[in-house]
Each structure stands twice: as structure tokens, then as C-alpha cells.
Amino acid sequence: MVPNILITDDDAGFRRTLCDALSDRGLTLHQAGDGEEALAVINQKSIHLVLVDVHMPRVTGIDVIRELAGRPLRIPAILMSAMMDEEIEREAARMRAYRILHKPIRLTDLRNIVCGSLAETYGWRPS
Structure with a gap:
């Protein structure tokens, strides 16, 4: 299994930073600029984990x-x-969010949390 991860934030630079931080973990990374776009991706693809910002236009992370x-x-x-x-x-x-992260986020912590969630939920381990 290659997990599909959706990174949702209205800051394109921040999304790229998170993608760069996770790119060597054997994941397929998808991006969305707001919650509405995120829900469209989730409805079209088999997403295994969502990273989502709270404060975004149109549809919030809480939504x-x-x-x-x-x-x-x-x-x-x-x-x-x-x-x-x-x-x-x-x-x-x-809403049983897996984790709540306060920005700024340490990228090492993010990698560990993402991999831990995938291991816990799907039994997945990075290659």
C-alpha cells in the first residue's frame, strides 16, 4: 500500500514545505488550497490521511x-x-481528530505523527 496524504492549507508555500518534508517517506501527496477543494479531492481519491489547517476561506478545517x-x-x-x-x-x-498541531510545526514531529497515524490506522510502515 502507498498511502495517499492530503495536505490542505491556504498558504501554498506552507503546503510545499510539508510536501517536501514528507516526500521521502514513500507517500503519495495531494494538495488542496481550502476545505472545499479538500472535500472534492477526498470524494475523488482514496485518501488515507488528511492534514488540514483550521482557518481557511470557504470551508474551514473544522468543517x-x-x-x-x-x-x-x-x-x-x-x-x-x-x-x-x-x-x-x-x-x-x-470530531475525533487524530492530532492537533500548533504552528509553527517541527517537521521532524510532523513526519513522526504522520507515520505513526498510518501505522496505527493501517499497519503501514515507511519503506
């Missing part, structure tokens, strides 16, 4: 994980934000 939580097939979601507050964290916990 994305809320949509994922209502589906029968569970897709782990990692929520990211530079402006995280307790209300967002409580909502993410209610």
Missing part, C-alpha cells in the same frame, strides 16, 4: 473534519493552526 467524522470509513485527520484556542481544540476532539 472538513466534521464531514469526515460523519462518514462510515474513518480517515485520520491532523488539524493545524497558528491561532488555536480551547473552543477549536474541544471541537476537534469531539
Whole structure:
């Protein structure tokens, strides 16, 4: 299995940084510029893990994980934000987000969390 990872953030430079950080892990990486685009990708492809920013235009990261939580097939979601507050964290916990990351994100931590989620959920190990 080659996991499909969706990175969603309205900052294209940040998306590229995350893609670069994960590119050597044997993953297929997809990008979305906002939550609406993310949901379109999720509906078209078999996505195994979603990294999603909270604050985005049109559809927020919370809206994305809320949509994922209502589906029968569970897709782990990692929520990211530079402006995280307790209300967002409580909502993410209610939607059973896999993890909540505060920006700036240490790329080593991100790699470990992504690989850990894939191992826990699918039994996947990097090649």
C-alpha cells in the first residue's frame, strides 16, 4: 500500500514545505488550497490521511473534519493552526481528530505523527 496524504492549507508555500518534508517517506501527496477543494479531492481519491489547517476561506478545517467524522470509513485527520484556542481544540476532539498541531510545526514531529497515524490506522510502515 502507498498511502495517499492530503495536505490542505491556504498558504501554498506552507503546503510545499510539508510536501517536501514528507516526500521521502514513500507517500503519495495531494494538495488542496481550502476545505472545499479538500472535500472534492477526498470524494475523488482514496485518501488515507488528511492534514488540514483550521482557518481557511470557504470551508474551514473544522468543517472538513466534521464531514469526515460523519462518514462510515474513518480517515485520520491532523488539524493545524497558528491561532488555536480551547473552543477549536474541544471541537476537534469531539470530531475525533487524530492530532492537533500548533504552528509553527517541527517537521521532524510532523513526519513522526504522520507515520505513526498510518501505522496505527493501517499497519503501514515507511519503506
